[in-house]
Structures are given as structure tokens and as C-alpha cells.
Amino acid sequence: MTNPLRNLGRILSAYVLLAAGITLLQATGLANPYWIQILELACIVAISAQGLNIIYGYTGLFSLGHAAFYGIGAYTSAYLMKMYGGQSQAAFFLALLAGGGVAAAVAYLIGLPTLRLTSDYLGIATLGFGIIMKVVFDNADTFLPELGGARGMTGIAKMSTVPWVIFFLLASLLIVRNTIYSSYGRAILSIREDEIAAEMMGIDTFRYKMVGFVIGCAFAGVAGGLYAHLYTFLHPSNFDFFKSIDILVIVVLGGLGNMSGTLVASFGWIFLLEGLRVVLPPGYVELRWVLIPVLLIVTMLLRPQGLFGTREFPYLRGRLYR
Amino acid sequence: MEYFAQQVINGLQLGFVYALIALGYTMVYGIVRLINFAHGDVFMVGAFIGLYTIERLQFPLPVVFLSAIIGCTILAVLIEQLAYRPLRHAPKIASLITAIGVSLFLEYFTSLRQVFGPNFYSFPRPFTVVGWEVRGIQVTNIQLVILAVTLVCLLMLQFIVYRTKMGRAMRAVSYDYVTAGLMGVNVNMVISFTFGVGAALAGVGGVLYGIAYPQVNTFMGFMPGLKAFTAAVLGGIGNIPGAVLGALIMGQSETMVSAYLSSTYRDGIAFVILILVLLWKPTGILGTRRSEKV
Numbered sequence: 001m002t003n004p005l006r007n008l009g010r011i012l013s014a015y016v017l018l019a020a021g022i023t024l025l026q027a028t029g030l031a032n033p034y035w036i037q038i039l040e041l042a043c044i045v046a047i048s049a050q051g052l053n054i055i056y057g058y059t060g061l062f063s064l065g066h067a068a069f070y071g072i073g074a075y076t077s078a079y080l081m082k083m084y085g086g087q088s089q090a091a092f093f094l095a096l097l098a099g100g101g102v103a104a105a106v107a108y109l110i111g112l113p114t115l116r117l118t119s120d121y122l123g124i125a126t127l128g129f130g131i132i133m134k135v136v137f138d139n140a141d142t143f144l145p146e147l148g149g150a151r152g153m154t155g156i157a158k159m160s161t162v163p164w165v166i167f168f169l170l171a172s173l174l175i176v177r178n179t180i181y182s183s184y185g186r187a188i189l190s191i192r193e194d195e196i197a198a199e200m201m202g203i204d205t206f207r208y209k210m211v212g213f214v215i216g217c218a219f220a221g222v223a224g225g226l227y228a229h230l231y232t233f234l235h236p237s238n239f240d241f242f243k244s245i246d247i248l249v250i251v252v253l254g255g256l257g258n259m260s261g262t263l264v265a266s267f268g269w270i271f272l273l274e275g276l277r278v279v280l281p282p283g284y285v286e287l288r289w290v291l292i293p294v295l296l297i298v299t300m301l302l303r304p305q306g307l308f309g310t311r312e313f314p315y316l317r318g319r320l321y322r
Numbered sequence: 323m324e325y326f327a328q329q330v331i332n333g334l335q336l337g338f339v340y341a342l343i344a345l346g347y348t349m350v351y352g353i354v355r356l357i358n359f360a361h362g363d364v365f366m367v368g369a370f371i372g373l374y375t376i377e378r379l380q381f382p383l384p385v386v387f388l389s390a391i392i393g394c395t396i397l398a399v400l401i402e403q404l405a406y407r408p409l410r411h412a413p414k415i416a417s418l419i420t421a422i423g424v425s426l427f428l429e430y431f432t433s434l435r436q437v438f439g440p441n442f443y444s445f446p447r448p449f450t451v452v453g454w455e456v457r458g459i460q461v462t463n464i465q466l467v468i469l470a471v472t473l474v475c476l477l478m479l480q481f482i483v484y485r486t487k488m489g490r491a492m493r494a495v496s497y498d499y500v501t502a503g504l505m506g507v508n509v510n511m512v513i514s515f516t517f518g519v520g521a522a523l524a525g526v527g528g529v530l531y532g533i534a535y536p537q538v539n540t541f542m543g544f545m546p547g548l549k550a551f552t553a554a555v556l557g558g559i560g561n562i563p564g565a566v567l568g569a570l571i572m573g574q575s576e577t578m579v580s581a582y583l584s585s586t587y588r589d590g591i592a593f594v595i596l597i598l599v600l601l602w603k604p605t606g607i608l609g610t611r612r613s614e615k616v
Contacts, residue, residue, distance in 0.1 A: 113601050120357065124555050125600055128593030131548070135590035150586075241548070245422055252419050286434060293427035297405055300420045304412035 015170050019163040026162065036162065037230070038274045043165040044226045046266035047172045049250045050259065051219025056248070057257035058180055059212030060192030061115065062123035065130030066220055066247045071137055071239030072106055073099035073221025075147055078156045078228040082146060085157075092159045096168070096225040103221025104214045111213045115206060130244050137236035152235035159229035168226060172219055176259055177316055179215065188212045192257070253299060255306025260313040265306075324458040329581045330574065335465050335534055337573025338472040342527030343550035344557075344565040345479065346520025352496040352560030353516050355414065359421040360401055362547015363428035364521045368394045368528025369445070369538045370438050377446045386448065387471070390525035398521030399514050407510070425544075433540040442539045445532035468530050475523055476566065482519065483562065492516055496560060545589065549576075552596050558609025567607060571595065 022039065025031040052066045077099035085091035114125045141149030148154065179185050187208045190198040199205050228234050250269050254261025272295075276288045299307070343365050350358045368390040375381040375389045405424050409417045433440045453462045483489040494502040495512045503509045531546065532538050553572040557564025572592050579591040599607060 114597070117600060117604050120355075120559075121555070121600060121604055123357075124552065125597050127548075128552065128596045131593050132590045132597075135587060139586055249419060249422070252415055256413075256415065286430070286440075289426060289430035290434065293423040293425075293430070296423035297420050297427070300412075300416045300423065301405075301408050304409060304416035 011170060011174065015166060018170075019166045022162045022166070038270060040160060040162060040165045040230055041227075042267045042270040043169045044160075044223045044230065045247070045250070045270055046263055047165075047169055047226070048220045048223035049247050049254075049262045049266045050172045050176050051216040051223070052247045052251050053216075053254075053257065053259065053262045054176060054179070054188075054212050054219070055216035057251055057255075057262070058185070058192060059188045059209055059216075060195075061209060061213055062119055063126040063213075063216075064123045064241070064244050064248065065126035065128075065133070066217075067239045067241070067243035068126075068130040068133035069103040069107060069217040069220035070224040070227070070243065070247075071133060071234075071236075073103045073224030074228040074234055074239070075137065075140070075153070075224075076102040076221070077225030078153060078234055079144065079146060081157060081159070081229065082155060087157055087159075089159075092164075092229065096222050099225035100218040100221035103224070104218035107214045107217030108210065111210050115209045115213060127241065127244070130241055134236055134240050137239060140236075148234070150236060152233055153228075154233055156228055156232040156234065158232050160226045165226055165230075168222060172222075173259060173263070173316065175215070175219075180259075184208065184211060189257075249296065253296075253307055255308040255310065258306065258308045258310065258312060259316045260311070261306055261308030263313075264308070325581070327459050329577050331459060331461060331465060332581075333574035333577035334570070335468055335573070336577060337570040338468050339527050339531050339534065340546065340550045340553050340572050341566045341569035342472060342475060342523045342530070343546060344554040344569045345562065346524045347547075347551045348554040348557075348559055348562065348565040349492075349516050349520050351554065353492065353499070353513055354406070354410070354417075356406065356417050356421060357551065358517075358520075359418070359547070360424040360428060361398075361520065361524060362543035362545075362550070363425050363432075364394050364398050364401075364543070365524040365528045365531070365547060366538075366540060366543030367397055367428070367432070368521075368525030369532040369542065370432070370528075370540075371525065372529035372532050373443060373445055373538055376448050383448050387526055387529055390529045391522040394521040394525030394528070395518040398517045398524075402514055402517040407513075429541055429544070438540050440540065442537050445536040445538050447536065448533065464534055468534060471526060471530060475526055479519070479523070479562065488512070488515060549592050552592055555606055556596050556599055558606030561606070561608045561610075564606055564608035 022031075022036070026033065026036050048066065048070050051069075052063065055061050055063050055066070073096075077095040080095040080098055081092060085095050110126075110129055114122060114129075117125055137147075138150045140147035141151070146153070180189070187198070187203045188211065190201065190203060191205050191208055191212075195205055224239075227238075246269070250265045251262055253269070254263070254265035272292070273288070276291065277285060280287055303309075343361065346361050346364075347358060350356060350361070371390045371393045372386055375386045381389065401424055405420050406417055409420060432438045449463065449467075451462055451464060453460055455461075481489075483492060491502070491507045491512045492515070494505065494507055495509055495516075499509055502512075528543075531542075549572055550569060553568035554565045555568070556571060557566070557568030559565075572595075575591050575595055576588050579585075580588050603609070
């Protein structure tokens, strides 16, 4: 048993080290600002992917509409900041939480009817929700002109910095780890393993499915808010079906229900996408999307259980599995 | 009233094309429980085969359909054998991700300049368009061709599934593929055959789509594919009449929304209907519930 205070100290020091290290690299100009931005994007995608990991990897709910919640969070926090927040850091923090909160609230409302569906049907229902939300974002300017609709939303302050994204990434890992290894987590895992057996053991499966779904979507919402304030421009096409697929690919590549795998796969995926842009000779950049699917297919053929399978990084291991 | 009737005709035209795609989804899902995301791209390849055989080779229309059928069948059987067969006993999600990979690969590979190219191409009309006016409603020979070709395809499919030995094997495999294998059915062959039949229908659908909405692009398969799959789920996945019914509902709703509301809501309506139907009947309109075994 480790002392909770010592754990907190470790996390804080890890945070300070990471954030300060990267900020230093950025300030001294050792790291190219472009790559810093990619790194920030990778952290944001990792947060969103941890959300889907809870939903699909741990709870076993097949969701193909994750990008919709990402978008809801992005538009909510961007709107709040634009209208009321200005440049305040505290307001930014609150706006991000609000983005997560609205995403969670929408997830709850969507979950009420749809979480009763099973496996692929749930996937199709969430896919449908994702496409409906894309249509809503496309027409958003008819009810809130600031959201920009199909022309995109501009005038968002650049607030997402390295310390912020690292903070939320570590927080998300901590929340996933502590949720999964709590009694809630055991209930959630039991639903994934066998829903009928879980119900036999007296677990309110609908309630715990909802818990998993709502937490996961809240993560997506916060990640969306960070994304909005990183690129300072939002367009409905940033939240289409392909973005949902991106996140799903990351979670499956890492290994379902594996925090470390999801983390590594998020960074790997984002840096692969950008890295290929640099590595490929000019004129061949369009080959990027020919190579990536081939790589994806080959990886799946060789390791259908994901890159990490069931192995976790030491800190992310639960007591039960130690 | 005439405007409404005109929209019904337009909706039927779209619905029949969706039906041809939806059948491939529903049959493949019925047999291997896989959402074959690459199916929409097979449809796209069918449209491009149509484009080339009409424009460059000047084939007569039946031969155009035949080439699309042959090309798409070969493509789908290759995809099945190379990408899906090795994963048949892996977790289902691995096949799904592979299907997405195949879909992306087909879209981006064919959009390379050396293959089909990234542009929008106008699809040549293989016959002169003739329109008739019946009580104020425009009917064109394009719509008649779509109707006729789709009906022929449906009848042939009905014949294959219910009147041939292969069809019986398909139904057996979809019911229980382990037992079917034990009874001497060559499961691998049946699965390949199912992919082939689905792709042949998608190929025909691609040519018809090109004739009706004369612009093609290598990414054109994505949305129709998604909607056709939704149509299959709407009608009850694995169910052949259900897929046609779902596709017709889909075509109607989409046309009506474009006509009476705004075409920007067109892509959303199909999914609103889908979610409502799933809430009322979780297995689709004509789907049957299979009891879950513990």
C-alpha cells in the first residue's frame, strides 16, 4: 500500500517535470513550434481516446460517435470563452469543465434511450447521432451566429498551452485509473465481460453503462475544448465520422481496455500522420493515406488484440493485477 | 400535390440505388456479422468501371453492367480473402478496423493521379434522356432503367437465395456457421460467394448512380454506403426484403427533406429515423429477435 500523499506528490512532480521540460524546450527554441503544437494535439487526442477507452475498452459499449461529443465540448467552451471569458485563465478552466459537462449531459440524454441497444446496434445509433450532430454544427449559425455553421467558427483565443494539456492528460489518466480500480470499475468491467452474468450478480447494468458512457463523453468534451483553444478555429468537418474512426482506431490499436496502449497509440498515431507528411518527398504526400490504411490492416492482421494486449505501464497497473 | 408526387418519384429513384448497396451490407452482415465499410467503395469502383467502359470503350449498356459486375466481384472476393479471412476468428473489432482500413485504402489509392485521379468526373449518359409528362409528373427513361434493372437484380437475388443450392448454403451459414460447416457446407466458399454477390449488386448500383446523378469521385461511396448500411439496419439487418424496404424509406425521407425543408438537413434525417425506429424495434422493422443464450 502506498501512501496517498506520496502518490499525489509523485503525480505533481511528474506534472511539473513534463510541463516545465517541454515549456523549456519551447522557450529555448530547441523544439520547433510546429512539433510542439503536434505534441499538444497528441495530448488532446489522448484525452479523448481515454474517454472512448472507458466507453468501449472497459464498459464494452460500441460507440462510433465519439467525435460528436468532442465537437460539443469544443463548441461549448469556445462559445463561452468568446462571449464571457476573454483571456482569463480561470475562465478557460471553467469553460473546459463546462464543455465536458455539456458533453456529459448530452451523453446522458442520448444514453437514456440508446444504451438499451446491444453491440452493433448501439454502434449504428451512435454513428447516427454523430452524423446528426455534424448536421447540427453545419447549421449552427441559424440559432447562434457566433458558432459560424458551415463557414467555421473564428475568433477563438489561443489558450491551450503545454502546461494545460499535460495537466488534463495526467488528470484523465488518474481518473481512468482510479475509476477502473474502484468498485465502480469492477462493475463496469463485469458488464463488458458478460452482461447477463453481471445482472445476475445484482449489478444495475444500465446504471453502470451510463456511468461509463457519461464519463467517457465528458473526457471527449474537455479534449474538444482544449482543441478549440489550440487551433483557434473550428469547422464542422473537424468532428465528422472520420474523427470518431480516428479515435476508435487508436483505442483498438493500443489494445482495448488498456490505458498505456491508448496513450502510446494516441501519440504514435498523431506523430505518424504528421511524420509521414515530413518524411514523404514532396509530391508524394497524398501517398500518406495509402500507406496508413495498409499499415493499419497489417497491424490488425498481425496483432488483432492491439499493440499492448493486456500489459500496462507500472503506475497504471491495478492492485488486483500486480 | 403534383410536386409531392414528383418528389415520391425522385425518392424512389434514390431508394432503388440505395437498395442495391444495402443488399450487399445486409447479406455480408447476416453471414459474418461484419459491418463491411469497404462496401461503399466497391460501389464507387463500380461507378468508375461504368465511366470507363461507357466513355473510353463505348460498350453497350448491358456489357457495361456486366463489366461492373465482374470487376466489383473480383475486387470484393480479393478483399475478403486477403483482409477478412485471416481475421475470422479474431475479435470482431479487428475485422471492423480492417474494413475501415480497406475502405480508406480504396478511396485514397484510387484517388492517386495514376489510378482514377482526385477530381470530380462527369459521367457520360449512355443513352439520350427522354422525359414524359404524366399528369404533370416528369418521368424519365433513366428512372425506368433504374426501376427495371433493380427489379431484375432483386428477382435474381431472390432466385439465388431461395432456389439454388448455394442459396440454401448461404442461409444455413447465416443461421449457424459452425453447424453448417459440420453438415458439409464449404463455409469459406459460401462467404466468398456472398461477398461476390453483394459486390455485384453494388457494381450495378454504382453504374446506375452514375447515370442518375452524373458526377463521380473516388470519395463518392462513403455517404451512400453509410446510408445504405443504415437502411439495412432500419429494415432489419440480415433480412433481404428489409434492406429494400429500409432503402426505400431512406430515399423517400431524404428527398422529402430536401424538397420541403432544406438540403442541408438531408444527411441528418435518415439517422433521426433510424434512431427512432431502433428505439421502437431494436432489431429493425422486419428484423426478428434472436434470444440471447447464457
